[in-house]
Amino acid sequence: MMADIDDLPVNPDLSDETFDGEYTIVIEGLVNRFGDFAVHENLDLKVKRGEILGVVGGSGTGKSVLMRSIIGLQIPDEGTIEVLGKDIRAKEDDDEIGLRNRWGVLFQGGALFSTLTVGENVQVPLKQFYPELSQQLLDEIAGYKTVLSGLPAETASKYPSELSGGMKKRAGLARALALDPELLFLDEPTAGLDPIGAAKFDELLRELADTLELTVFLITHDLDTLHAICDRVAVLADKQVIAVGPIEELMESDHPWIQEYFNGPRGRVAHAGSQRPKGAGASAKTTGPAKAIDKPAAGGA
Numbered sequence: 242m243m244a245d246i247d248d249l250p251v252n253p254d255l256s257d258e259t260f261d262g263e264y265t266i267v268i269e270g271l272v273n274r275f276g277d278f279a280v281h282e283n284l285d286l287k288v289k290r291g292e293i294l295g296v297v298g299g300s301g302t303g304k305s306v307l308m309r310s311i312i313g314l315q316i317p318d319e320g321t322i323e324v325l326g327k328d329i330r331a332k333e334d335d336d337e338i339g340l341r342n343r344w345g346v347l348f349q350g351g352a353l354f355s356t357l358t359v360g361e362n363v364q365v366p367l368k369q370f371y372p373e374l375s376q377q378l379l380d381e382i383a384g385y386k387t388v389l390s391g392l393p394a395e396t397a398s399k400y401p402s403e404l405s406g407g408m409k410k411r412a413g414l415a416r417a418l419a420l421d422p423e424l425l426f427l428d429e430p431t432a433g434l435d436p437i438g439a440a441k442f443d444e445l446l447r448e449l450a451d452t453l454e455l456t457v458f459l460i461t462h463d464l465d466t467l468h469a470i471c472d473r474v475a476v477l478a479d480k481q482v483i484a485v486g487p488i489e490e491l492m493e494s495d496h497p498w499i500q501e502y503f504n505g506p507r508g509r510v511a512h513a514g515s516q517r518p519k520g521a522g523a524s525a526k527t528t529g530p531a532k533a534i535d536k537p538a539a540g541g542a
């Protein structure tokens with residue numbers, strides 16, 4: 242049964258008192274189980290409007306399941322999830338439809354429909370939500386999104402099998418942007434790309450997020466990405482979000498997994514190469530003096 246948000250225990254360490262903007266996603270007390278196996282237990286997370294939030298965690302810690310929960314594909318066993326001010330479980334009315342055309346998703350693996358061209362792939366969500374659009378307009382929008390995603394215009398008429406890995410990711414991004422979303426979910430978008438391709442994708446993402454004022458939920462293993470474009474990073478471990486904050490602050494955490502991940506050899510190299518400013522999405526950032534990591538209390542499991 243779903244508890245009223247006001248009835249749920251508030252984790253004091255999650256409230257960021259220096260932040261007075263809006264939260265685009267608010268997750269409280271999330272529990273996800275598969276049989277007897279709990280992936281998430283009492284997980285809390287808030288995503289600020291306009292930020293790029295990096296989500297990290299070991300393989301199998303439940304990053305993809307978390308994303309699926311937020312977009313309503315995985316029904317949680319307990320807890321509440323609010324997206325853009327609406328309860329994601331309010332399935333019975335039209336709210337869900339009202340939400341689904343306000344976000345774009347690039348799933349892990351980024352599967353495009355192989356029998357459709359890139360342009361037709363981008364048109365899939367458009368047709369779903371706006372069946373009245375003329376073919377000419379669909380083609381125009383698909384072409385625009387293709388170019389917006391950094392692909393040559395003629396890519397719209399190509400099939401996925403004709404594209405490189407990096408181009409496929411961009412085509413997936415174009416499809417995720419089809420509906421002019423406010424919110425973008427990306428699950429490992431740069432996995433499998435060479436470092437230069439990955440860096441270019443990161444740059445594009447940062448630029449799009451800033452110009453289109455997107456909030457981005459970005460699951461990644463890529464330490465360079467975390468340093469280069471993420472405003473904050475959330476760490477999944479022990480079935481919860483154990484810490485969330487700017488990466489520089491996370492690196493000071495004494496949690497062993499965080500230490501090993503961010504301050505291990507690969508982490509240090511990524512940090513050394515990251516001395517560049519992040520995006521201009523300043524409105525979403527914490528204002529005032531930097532707060533220590535928003536670290537949930539040691540409760541739970």
Ligand SMILES: Nc1ncnc2c1ncn2[C@@H]1O[C@H](COP(=O)(O)OP(=O)(O)OP(=O)(O)O)[C@@H](O)[C@H]1O
Nearest residue numbers: 275280298299300301302303304305306307349429
């Ligand atoms: N539909 C499902 N049925 C049963 N178990 C599942 C299902 N989906 C996910 N799981 C399990 O939940 C756990 C978390 O899976 P998830 O895919 O979220 O991991 P992840 O953090 O995204 O890992 P990776 O970094 O490898 O992508 C795993 O143990 C997985 O086996």
Ligand SMILES: [Mg+2]
Nearest residue numbers: 304305349428
């Ligand atoms: Mg995953």
